[in-house]
Amino acid sequence: MxxxxxxxxxxxQLFYTYQDHFREAIKQDVGSISHRSKEFMRLFQETRENLHQLLELTDDHRIYFTGSANEIWERMVQNLVINRSHHFLNGDFAKKFYDFALQYQKSPSKTESPFGQAYESMDIPEDAELCGITLNETSNGFMFPAEDIYQIKNENPDCLMAIDGVSALPAIPIDFNYIDTAYFSVQKCFGMPAGLGVWIANKRCIEKAKQMETDGMVTGSYHSLTSFEKYGQKNQTPETPNALSIFILGKIAEDMLRRxxxxxxxxxxxxxxxxxxxxxxxxxxxxxxxxxxxxxxxxxxxxxxxxxxxxxxxxxxxxxxxxxxxxxxxxxxxxxxxxxxxxxxxxxxxxxxxxxxxx
Amino acid sequence: MxxxxxxxxxxxQLFYTYQDHFREAIKQDVGSISHRSKEFMRLFQETRENLHQLLELTDDHRIYFTGSANEIWERMVQNLVINRSHHFLNGDFAKKFYDFALQYQKSPSKTESPFGQAYESMDIPEDAELCGITLNETSNGFMFPAEDIYQIKNENPDCLMAIDGVSALPAIPIDFNYIDTAYFSVQKCFGMPAGLGVWIANKRCIEKAKQMETDGMVTGSYHSLTSFEKYGQKNQTPETPNALSIFILGKIAEDMLRRxxxxxxxxxxxxxxxxxxxxxxxxxxxxxxxxxxxxxxxxxxxxxxxxxxxxxxxxxxxxxxxxxxxxxxxxxxxxxxxxxxxxxxxxxxxxxxxxxxxx
Incomplete structure (x- = not known):
């Protein structure tokens, strides 16, 4: 370095233990082992458990791995939104998520505020199926107060609360009892090279995706939420995954737990x-x-x-x-x-x- | 190791130079640099040029990076198929691509043969927009002869020829003058840990995706072919990419060119x-x-x-x-x-x- x-x-900056964990991964042949092997399933489970504990998730939450947080925006639109998502939008990254919903021809609504400025209202449309909130807007440094998130969830218990935790988790505390789905990428608070997104979703999300499929909607293919869950139950992934980064992420989560x-x-x-x-x-x-x-x-x-x-x-x-x-x-x-x-x-x-x- | x-x-098995290239990447801060920086654009361009030369692509072909080859199946269905793709299917991986087309509610057709057995005919339906051929069926070791691919292309010049090059490229020669799009993942012939897919597409593919968008079809979001090309022209990627693996892939391609x-x-x-x-x-x-x-x-x-x-x-x-x-x-x-x-x-x-x- x-x-x-x-x-x-x-x-x-790479996490100070990143290179040590990389060397350990090489020693354990993590880059060569089969993603259907017991060794992989063990490391996958370990990473999930460490993250679960670190983020203080509920028993209802599951963890899946994607190529990026961008991918998770797309997968959420495909799997959790039939007609309308609502977006709090005062920065470039919140806007991207909104744009993804538009590109998938949903009818997203938004509470807009000039970039970096607070929102005047926490009201969201009654027909919003999912509410997208950026906990930490990396583009301009606006932090969405956790209390406002809890208020929105209390007032809209049926709406899926989707939290963009990129550059926030796990450094910013959030009570996952109020959160249905959240996501982040590893090149922020975890100090890893990019190329891995982490998607957290609870059972309500999985049920919604299942229902959409039953109703004949397209929810994607290998990375649909139901496919993630089907393989996730075996501590596996649908495709050959970035096992090396999953291993190192788990180890860095462990380092943080130790501290x-x-x-x-x-x-x-x-x-x-x-x-x-x-x-x-x-x-x-x-x-x-x-x-x-x-x-x-x-x-x-x-x-x-x-x-x-x-x-x-x-x-x-x-x-x-x-x-x-x-x-x-x-x-x-x-x-x-x-x-x-x-x-x-x-x-x-x-x-x-x-x-x-x-x- | x-x-x-x-x-x-x-x-x-990891490529014998993999760890050396990893160390060089760390030394050059590849895991930390911005994906909008000149340093990144330079390494991205270098990897593309090395692969271009190694695979003997034509001037018409472009290279993009995804999370996996699975993702490329999905992106091809989204971006290159309006109604019908045709699939030569005598193994599990060819079947997966076909299944992805079904999941996206296209009307794929297939030439089926018992797993591992040769096909009786090289005919494909006239309305097939894309023809999916698995050059090397990793599940059962069937190799699709290159000459048969050239024959199909000659007989169906308007159909996009899509070659699954996973576990084949660059070890198996193929004349890219007959190929519109191809793809592979790095954990096979390049001996890298998984987590990166490589998508090759020519201008006809990009034009098709553009036309589909003009006609109001959903082609994805950040990883639509037009988005890949828009950023690719600047030697950038739509999302924060797996820069470390892109760097190492380019170096291993260089090693092979040297040999x-x-x-x-x-x-x-x-x-x-x-x-x-x-x-x-x-x-x-x-x-x-x-x-x-x-x-x-x-x-x-x-x-x-x-x-x-x-x-x-x-x-x-x-x-x-x-x-x-x-x-x-x-x-x-x-x-x-x-x-x-x-x-x-x-x-x-x-x-x-x-x-x-x-x-």
Whole structure:
């Protein structure tokens, strides 16, 4: 590995144990064993169990693996929405999920707010079958408060609550009693190379997909929810899976369990606090999200006076890679990731440097 | 890595340079860099160029990356078939592709033959938009002769020829002038851990997908062929990709180019010849495919007298992992992979041992 530290919001810095787990995987022939073998089923089960415990899922939740979080947007539209999904949309990633529903010719509705701004209402249409909420909008650093999610679920118990946990889970706590389905990718909080999505779905989701199939609807093929569940019951996958990444994900989940998930989350809060304090005290930086309750704890997004190039370049010389703003904000903003593998010391050093350099 | 040698038909023995390329990828931060960065675009382009050269594609062919070959079956049904695909079907994997078309409520037709047996006719229906042919049926070791593929294309120039190259490419030569689309996964001839599919499609395929979209059909979302092409033109992918595997795939393709693709193919023929000679001379083994012209050069499938357990166990003690038969043939057959990373010496040793042990 180079001497750089990636504070980019994903792909990002590799988890500090990633290479050790890779070596262990090679030693155990994880890249060569059959995905129908007992060895595979054992590692698959272990990863699922570790994630289950780490995310504090209910007995009702199941875990499946896809190629990306993008794929999960698509699979949810195919498997959980007959006519209408509803989307809370104040950022690029929430918009993508909404666009996927449009591309599949559903009739999605949306509660829209200017990018990065809070929503005026938590009401959703009565006929919404699924409600898509982005817990942490990686593109602009807006955090959807958990309490608002619980309120929406309480007011709409029949609507499937679908949480985009990309760049949030497991660092941001969420009570899965209120969540029917959620998903994330491993190149954020788990510090792994990209190429694996994790889909969590409860029995209500599986029942819905089954019903849609009974009613003659197309829910996909090998990665339909019922196909996932059929193979998942045997601790297998429909296709030859990315066993190596599934193995390593389980091991990193175990590392986090060993540290304690509350410890991981407390550190996230601490590091996020000093990041925003720094942004507020440094003349050229200004947190994009104004109200503290909506500020992402894992991706701090800041407007940068006179453009993002200077601060990115100066940090690069120190070996610290910051993320530019997303899409059309590339030149105006920086995004600084604060994931579980970014240590307190690393974040403190970065903050000290920014204060010295730009005070 | 353990001391085992995996002769399983995929996942299989890792390519001998796999770990070196992994280390180089880590050194270059491939797991951390942005998939919108110049570094990524450069490696993406390099992998595409190496594969293009290795597979001797035409200027008309483009390369895209998916999560698996299963995904490509699905994407082809979504993007290239309005009503009817035709499938040559004498094995489990060809059947899966056919089943995917059924699941998407197309009206696929098929030329069926008992599993592992040759087809009586090369005729296909006039209204078939796409013809699915499995070059190497990994489940039973049937090889579809290239000349028959060229004949079908000559007789049906308007039909898109779709070649399942899983466990065949690049070890089995095929003239891409006759092929519109083809696909494979990396855990076979490239000796990589699973989790990456490679989709080759020419301009006619892209035009067809575009037309289907213009006509209001659903072709998927982020992984529709037009989305792949839109990002592909920039040497990017629609979603955050498995950059690590794309990098390593390109390096292994380069290794094969350095050895020379004709050398790789000649060795494949030599090793395959001694494998079948061994099977024919050993009392308990009997090649499943009787006619030599239909015998797979990369996956030798043999019936085993009194069940496959004994030969698998005896070889296991030597550190050689053979594949059992596929699905309901598990107990009756062995499958021995002969991929580019299986060296002449390894195959010769295995054959010598089988002859000594079971003559």
């Amino acid at each position: 180079s001497n750089k530290i990636f504070f980019t919001p994903g792909p990002t 304690g998930v509350s410890h991981v989350r407390n550190e996230t809060v601490y590091k996020s606090t000093i990041l925003y304090q720094t942004a507020e005290s440094v003349s050229i930086l200004d947190p994009f999200i104004k109200e503290k309750k909506y500020r992402s704890k894992t991706v701090a997004v800041c407007n940068v006076q006179n453009g993002s190039d200077t601060v990115i370049e100066v940090c690069k010389k120190k070996g610290w890679v910051l993320g530019p703003g997303y899409s059309d904000q590339k030149q105006n903003q920086v995004r600084i990731a604060n994931f579980p593998m970014h240590s307190k010391e690393q974040v403190e050093q970065l903050c000290d440097f920014l204060i010295r350099e730009f005070k | 353990s001391n085992k040698i995996f002769f399983t038909p995929g996942p299989t 020379g693709v004709s050398h790789v193919r000649n060795e494949t023929v030599y090793k395959s010849t001694i494998l079948y000679q061994t099977a024919e001379s050993v009392s308990i083994l009997d090649p499943f495919i009787k006619e030599k012209k239909y015998r797979s050069k990369t996956v030798a499938v043999c019936n085993v007298q009194n069940g496959s357990d004994t030969v698998i166990e005896v070889c296991k003690k030597k550190g050689w992992v053979l594949g059992p038969g596929y699905s309901d043939q598990k107990q009756n057959q062995v499958r021995i992979a002969n991929f580019p990373m299986h060296s002449k010496e390894q195959v010769e040793q295995l054959c010598d041992f089988l002859i000594r042990e079971f003559k």
